[in-house]
Amino acid sequence: MLWLLPLVLLLVYLLYRRRAPRPRPWAGVWLWKRGRARRFRPRLDLRLFLLLLGAALMVLALEDPPLGPSPLVFVVDASASMAAREGKGTRLDLAKERLLPLLERAPEALLVRAGEKPTAFGPAPGVALKEKLLALEAEDRGADLEAAVALGRRLLKAPVVVATDGPPPPGVEGYLGVGSPQENLGIVAVAQGFLALGNGGPRRLTARVEVGEKVREVEVPPRGFAPLLGLPPTFSARLEEDALPLDDRASFGLRRLGVDYPRLPALERLFRLLGAGPGSEVRVRLAVPQGAPEGPTLYLAPSGRSPLPVLLTAPHPLLEGVALLGERLPPPPPPQGPWQALAEGEGGVGLLYAAPHGLYLPPLEAIKDRPLFPLLVHRFLKPYREVASGLLAPEETLLPTPEGSFLPQSPGGAGRFLALLAALVLLLEALRFRFRA
Template sequence: MQLVFALPWLLLLLPPVLGLVWWWYRRRRPPERKIAGLWLWQKALRQGRARRKFDLRLFLLLLASSLVVLALSVPKLWLQRPGELIVVISASASMSATDVAPSRLGKALEEARRKLQAAPRAVLVVAGSQPQAFGPALGRSLLGELTQIRAQDRSSDLETALAKGRQLLPKARTLVIADAPAPKDADGYINVAGNGQNLGITAVGPGFIALANSGPGPWKGQVNVDAKAYTVQVPAGGYSSLEVPSQSFSARIVTSDVLSLDDTAGFSRRLVRVAVSGSSPALERLLGLLGTSRGSPAELSFVIGRPQAQPSTFTVYFAQSATGQASVFDVERTLPYLRGAELVGYTLAIPPKPSGTGWQPLAVSASGQALAWYSPNGVYLPPAETLQNIPAFPVLLYNLIASKSAVGTGLLASSQTLLPRPSPDKPLPPTLTVQLAPWLALLGALLLVTEFYFFQYRPRQNADFRLPTQPATQSPVP
């Protein structure tokens, strides 16, 4: 139950209105009374003081004025009654943080347990990387599912979880319990975030480690990489990097913070499964050196021939023939697999134009002739034999394969390491709203009518119908 006012600023008028009523009432002159003697005057004073201990008329006027001012502020009474409810709980890794007691997840489970116990019908949705729903069922019957929730996912898809719950209970109210901001269309929201400091590993690569610090001050400490200690300083709310000689390694931060899931990480490489269609000795030798294996399903395909349509997996096409040669004047520099692959100034064979749609020039000559092509899911290059003596060729293939062979373990999303911060809660909308303004106005009017009847109308009537007193007749003096 909650009392709210649509125009709360009108409550500021309450003191001056009550003061004005009291001043108007007290400034009226009392009715004159003719007193025959001093003892009657003293008796009247004592009776007046006794009446002033509690002035019923003044009390009615003040109470009626207060009720009118309250009615003008449009008060409403919100009542929460048990009804159908969808509870969405975040299972992201940041919910394991212990900057609130007992943890962010523990606090969320307490709130969810209290809401589910009162719900006659409910749906529980665990918002992880893949939302999982339980119900619809009696709210109390879902309490056992709360004990199975673990906060370990790299992210939590609250929007998808909310939509999944609404599919099961379309007319129910929705309550999101998380440390990250809630979706805008959620009916209610409980924030369980804290302000604890956390340091974690956010990215790894060959000889590279990135760290993030969520605290308000800089952090300086040690990172153990394969049993060797390195000193690192990370700025407040920012990132820092560490370069190590090992291409594959395991790292651990020596710290005591509120989240331990991102304190350890590792990096290694694996063989990438490839498929080769066509014969090219130069390509076969290079793929063997770059650490690939033939397997299905293929992660990367190599085809000798002109592309006919957009491939389902990333495919590198090599033309079977060329129509001439030209020097590279410019390349598309936004492609990540061209990093370090310098093509400008080299002479390339001109491949036939691809027949599929969606292909754009990757390298062009000074006259605008396309020498290589790319699409969102593929690359079309000149014949492999014409590229084998160009240094950019193995670099380009290495970039394509290395992006798929890298294996990072123990990593969370950087937003999880930086820890979501507290944000305002959003109470559930009331199931019943009672408008109090009409009732307060009616009660104030009844009090004014009562005051008028007993203190103005009735005394006037008694005075009008009072009979005049007859003077006493004197008997004649004999």
């Protein structure tokens, strides 16, 4: 609407300068008459000034400008990819630089650090949160932006501005994209004798990995992954530093696991074989599960019915490398809670069960001498024995690139006051100067 302002001012000026054969009965003709009667340059006329001021205020009222800065919620991505080098600093440094002026102007603000779990600071005047913003560090394995936005909306009813190097989460009012496409190599997974590498660049790259005293080379496809096999059972690996140093080091190891179990000969032999000792990290119980286990727990049924052949198995990591079809197992009493049948007999009768952090097997006497028993227990204990460090989420290594930025539009509110002021100015002009024919 501001483009109307020059047109209105031009119209008023033309009325002021217009020459006509005789005065006409409409507002503003007296300006022409007065200007024609004077042979010197007209001085600033109060009535002309009031008309111009009223016209300008009316145009500004149509634009409805904001009354002042509004409260804002600032969500800052603190995942590891924000630590990627960008110019003289990092992506997070760039986000801080762009957010700081907005934060300092906000009369009320909420700052949310978006990591694996969001953390909020405020609400408080924006200036009071400046030090919190500058102290943020990018080090989390990933960022749950949607959870951070939800937390911000819950704590402060205001538009949300998200600063990240990835795409904006849905429904936000403002977005500051930071970062540029960069080539990056990183270690994204490790296991016993194995690691995987990711390539965030647009072309095939050669990764040089130092493991022990040896340097190995691996070709990694663009925006893809490649394995490196034949490593020692436990190892530390290092890549040459590149755009993101946080994903250039990783290690894998095995630790001695502590198991709380009944002192039965079959269990003593099993846990010596698996390299586990007495402890409380994993529990073994001779009982029927009555719900979800509170921690890693192996259940052995106290009794079972007549053995049934295994007719069906479910795809599950615990069954990898375990041959079950054709085995005859006694069905244990059905467990209570969120347990999934891994193996079923005739009529869909469950023979083995699994739950998060839980494994439920038939009675010990029926399975203690079968190969499936140590294999299943080994698979169950494996995640708790392995120690991996230095890993990020693969999408962090691939270094996301941002979309176009946009900021929330400040809500209007001054239009009504400007319209009222324009009316008062025009009323003053009408009362001060009466119409002259």
